[in-house]
Amino acid sequence: MIEIDTNSEKILSISNLTMRYGATNVLTGVDLDVYKGQIIGYIGPNGAGKSTTVKIMLGLVDGYHGNVEIFGQDISNGDNSYKQRIGYVPENAEVYDNLTASEYLTFTGQLYGMDESEAEYKAIRLVEKFGLGDVYHTRISAYSKGMRQKVLIIASLLHDPDLIFLDEPLSGLDANSVMIIKEILAQLAAEGKTIFYSSHIMDVVEKISNRIVLLADGKIIADGSFEELKQKNKEGTLEEIFNELTGFDQHKQIAEEVVSIVKEVGNNA
Amino acid sequence: MRNFLSLRILDRFQFIFRFLGIEYEMMRKILAMKLTMDQRRVPTIFNQSKNKETGNQFFKSLGLYALYGLILIPFIVMGDHYVFQMSIVFGISMFILMTSMISDFSTVLLDVRDKAILDTKPVKKKTISASKIVHVSIYMIQLTGAFALIPIIVSIFVKGILFGLIFILEIILIGLFIVVLTALVYIFILRFFNGERLKDIINYVQILLSVGIAVGYQVLIRSFEFVDLDVTFHFQWWHIFIPPMWYGAPFELILNQNGSKAIILFSILALIVPLISIFIYALLVPSFERNLQKLLNNSGDNKKKKLRVDRFWQKVMCRTKEERTFYLFAIRMMKQEREFKLKVYPLLGMSFIFPFIFVANFLSMESFGDLSNTKMYLTIYFINIIIPSIVHMVKFSGKYKGAWIYRATPIQDQASIYRATLKAFLVKLYFPVFFVTSIVFVSIHSFTIILDLAVVLAVAFLHTIISYKALNNELYPFSQSFAFAQETNVANNILMMIIGGVFAGIHFIASVIPFGLYGYLVILIVVNLVLWQKGFRTS
Secondary structure (H helix, E strand, O other): OOOOOOOOOEEEEEEEEEEEEOOEEEEEEEEEEEEOOOEEEEEOOOOOOHHHHHHHHHOOOOOOEEEEEEOOEEHHHOOHHHHHHEEEEOHHHOOOOOOEHHHHHHHHHHHOOOOHHHHHHHHHHHHHHOOOHHHOOOEHHHOOHHHHHHHHHHHHHOOOOOEEEEEOOOOOOOHHHHHHHHHHHHHHHHOOOEEEEEOOOHHHHHHHOOEEEEEEOOEEEEEEOHHHHHHHHOOOOHHHHHHHHOOOOOHHHHHHHHHHHHHHHHHHO | OOOOHHHHHHHHOHHHHHHOOOOHHHHHHHHHHHHHHHHOOOOOOOOOOOOOOOOOHHHHHHHHHHHHHOOHHHHHHOOOOHHHHHHHHHHHHHHHHHHHHHHHHHHHHOOOHHHHHHOOOOOOHHHHHHHHHHHHHHHHHHHHHHHHHHHHHHHHHHHOHHHHHHHHHHHHHHHHHHHHHHHHHHHHHHHHOOHHHHHHHHHHHHHHHHHHHHHHHHHHHHOOEOOOOOOEOOOOHHHHHOHHHHHHHHHHHHHOOOOOHHHHHHHHHHHHHHHHHHHHHHHHHHHHHHHHHHHOOOOOOOOOOOOHHHHHHHHHHOOOHHHHHHHHHHHHHHHHOHHHHHHHHHHHHHHHHHHHHHHHHHHOOOOHHHHHOOOHHHHHHHHHOHHHHHHHHOOEOOOHHHHHHHHHOOOOOOHHHHHHHHHHHHHHHHHHHHHHHHHHHHHHHOHHHHHHHHHHHHHHHHHHHHHHHHHOOOOOOOOEOHHHOOOOOHHHHHHHHHHHHHHHHHHHHHHHOOOHHHHHHHHHHHHHHHHHHHOOOOO
16 A cells, blocks of 8 residues: 655645535535545435535536635636546446547547647557447447547546546446556556546555545545555555445345345235 | 326226226326426526526427418418418428427437436336336427417318317327427438437438428429419329328318218328337337437447648638637537537538529529529528528537636637627538539529629628627626526527518619629628628627
8 A cells, every 4th residue: 555645746636625416415514635646535425425525526516605626726817727637437428429439539639738640540559459440430329338438547647647547447347347447546646646536446445546535424434544544444445445435334224124025925815 | 296187087097097907196207307307497507506407497398389380371271272271381390390399308318317317227118218208299289289279260260160179189299299200210320320420310310300391391392383373283292202291181181071082091191100110119119119219329430520621710810829629610600510510501501502402492483594684682581581490590509518718718819709609500511512502603694693692691690699699698608507598588599580681682682783882892891891890799
C-alpha cells in the first residue's frame, strides 16, 4: 500500500457539500480533500449519493451548496476549462451509439481540445490494444456491453487527463480486460494521475485503491487506507467493513426470510 | 394498473381467443402492461427537475386526429360522385392511419425486449403473438375511431344510414388492412436481411412509405379529370393499384346502382384483400417471430466512411475548431441516428414534393409555355415550411442519454454547438432539396430566376435562425428524448410556418419593385450575418 502523501499537490477539495432533489437530501455535508496520485475507492450503499457527488464535480448537476475546488479552481466560477484535465466514465455506458468508435472517440477527443488527426492517431492505437481493432469503424450500437465499456474507458483517457472519474468502469468486462484496466489504473496513479473510482465490487476496490472513502446517507462515514479501516473496525475484508460501518448485520436473517417467501409459491399452486 | 376500458370490452370476446387456444388471462395481463407503458413517458436527463407534466399524451394526440378527421367532411357531403369523393376520403384516411402506424407503432411490432421478457416465461408463443396483434389493434381502433367518428356521424345525417354503414364497415376493413400490410412489409424485409443493415432498411422503408403515401395521394387526385366539378371516371388498368379507389367503389355500386365491371371488381378487392392479407399474415407470423431475432444479432460493416463532401462544407461553413467538431458530429447524427431520420426525412420528402404538385396542377390547366412566364418558382417557399419543424426536431435524439458529454467536456464557446448544428441541418438536409428543386425551376424559367433563388436561400438561413430562437430555448442538440417531441409549443411552430408565407409575400412584393430583389438580398445578408453572429445567447 502506498502511503497518503499529504504534502503533494491538492487536486480536489470539497467542503460542506450539500445537495437536495426536491424534498430529499442526497448529500448532507461532504468534506473531502484529494491529493495527486491517489486512487480513491469511493464506495457506499445504493442511493448514498456517490454518483451525485461525481456529477457535481463534473458540472453535470447544478444547484448544490458548498464549495467544490478542482485544481485549485472553484468550479462554480463559470470557467469550465478545468474539465480539460478530467476524464469520465459514466455509469450505464451512456453514449451516442449510432456513431462508430472512430467517430465517437475523435469527437470527444476534439471536445477536449485535441486535433482530429491527433485524436484519431491515438484512438486507433488504443482501440487495437483493447482488442477492438476490427470493429473500430462499426457502430457502437452493435457492440456488446464490455466493448462499449472499453470505448468509454478509452474516451476518458484519450486526452491524457490528470483526474479520472470512473463510475463502475469494470461492468461487463471479462476477467482479462479487468486485469488490464486495474494495471492501467495503478500505473497511471504512479505517473501522478488521480483516480476517483466508485464501485460496488468491494474486492476490486480493496485491491486497487490506496484510499477508501465510504459514503452513507449523504455524508462520509469512513476515510482512510484499507489497512487503517481494517485496524479501526477489526474486520477482515472491505465487504465486512462496509457492512459494519453502514450498520448492516442482518444479511443472514434477510436471506432466510427471502428464501422462505420464495418457497411460498409452491404452497399456493 | 388501471382496468382499461379497451380490455373490459375485450373481455366480452374472450371466447374467441379461448377457442383459438390462446391463454386469455395471460394475454390480458400482457396487454394491461403494454397499455400502461404506452401511457408513460421516458424522463429526460436534463429536465428532471422541471415541471413534470402528467396526463396521457396519447389521448391528447387523439384529439388532434379528430381534428384531422374534419378534413374528410367536405369530400363526403360534396356530391354523389362516390368513386371520386370516397377515394379521396379513404386516400386521406389511409395516409394518416398508415403514417401514424409506421411512425408510432413500429416499435411495438419490432419490440425485441419481448423476447427476453416474455419468451422466457411459461406463456405460449401463440398467446404472445396474439397479444401483440391485439395491442396494435387497440391502438388502431382508438386512432381510427378518433379520426373517423365525426365524419361518420356527419355522413349518416347527410347521406343516410346505408352510407354510414358502408363507411363504418370499410373503415374497419382499412384499419385491418393497414395493420396487416405494415406487418407484412416488415415480415418481407426481415426474411432477407440482417442485423444493423436490417434496421437501416426498415428505417428507409418507413421513410419511403411515409413519403410514398403522400405522393400516391396526389396521383389519386390526378386520376380524375375535373371539368366544372363534373367528375368523370374512366377506368384505367393502373387504377387497380390504388387501394383507396377500391374503397370508393362499393358506394358507387350500392348507392348509385353502378354495376360496371370495374366497380364490381374494386368492391370485391376492397373486401377480399384485407381478408387475404390477414390469412397470409397468420401464415407468416411464426417465421416473423424467428426472424425478429435478427434484430438482436449484432453485426455491422467495419468500413471507414469517406466524408470528402462533408469535410468540404465543414471548412466552408465553420470558422472555429469547436464549430467544426460539432458540425461533423451533427452531420453524423443526422445521417446515422435512425429515430431522428424517421422523424425528419419524411418531412423533407414532403417538402420536396410540394412545389411540384403546384407545377403539375398548373400544367393540367395551362400550357408549359405559359408556366415559364409565371412566378410559379415562388412555390419553392413551400420547402421552407419544414424549416421550423426540423429545427425543432434537432434537439431530440433516440440516443439522448449520450448528451452528458456536452457538460462534462471543456467547451469554450457554447454558441458554437448550436450554430454548427443548424449549419449542418442547412447543408445536409436543406441544400439537397433546395438545389434539386432549383435546377428544375431553372430549367423551366431559365437563368433569370437565379437572383430569386439566392434570395430564397438567404431567407432559409434567416428562417432557420428565427425558428431556433422561437423554438429551441438553448437546449443542447440531440439531448432530449423523442417522448417529449410532441408536447411543445404548437402555437410557435405554426407561427414559424406562417412566417415562411410572409417571406414569400415579401419576395413577391420585392420582385415587382425595380431592383427590389437586389436590395432585399443585401438586407437579408446583413441581417443574417448579425443574427448568426449574435443570435446564440450563451449563459
